[in-house]
Amino acid sequence: EPEVTQTPSHQVTQMGQEVILRCVPISNHLYFYWYRQILGQKVEFLVSFYNNEISEKSEIFDDQFSVERPDGSNFTLKIRSTKLEDSAMYFCASRREGDEQFFGPGTRLTVL
């Protein structure tokens, strides 16, 4: 069964550095999402992406964040200048049509 994949599984970075988190959605899916989950807390929506543009974003998704679909398979989240409070698990998700979203295994980001 096809799955969403994410790389790396764990990323450690220094405060102020840029990071790029990568996702490969399920191949015939059309809608893509990024979520974050701070340790022990709930999953929070960041951004949704469809037809090569952002369709919705939350208050968390400020100017430090950007998303891109550089080719037909990858979907990336960039954080330009990381802060300590960006430390979290970042999940990518995708769906084709309908409501069900399929989540990737996550990237644990640690900002030192």
Add this chain to the structure above:
Amino acid sequence: GENVEQHPSTLSVQEGDSAVIKCTYSDSASNYFPWYKQELGKRPQLIIDIRSNVGEKKDQRIAVTLNKTAKHFSLHITETQPEDSAVYFCAPKTGGSYIPTFGRGTSLIVHP
């Protein structure tokens, strides 16, 4: 935006007992009501969902019931097993958007 509350935050049961987790939401336009299971360090996985035109749905030991008038839906797990131990999130979605709002999660512990 949608206000989502989950109760209880922690639920401890003996193997074989039943477990019930309740999710209340605020937006009467919500039309999709999923439950996710998240094991430690893993991705959220959809275990059951229900749509606003159905009151109850069952899948083996798992069931979801919906009360649209009272704006709540519940997850029911019968004959619990140790492998049911995880954090369970509800994530209702409002009509016109595909962005779910996650509850804070319920940690279910099933003692052998």
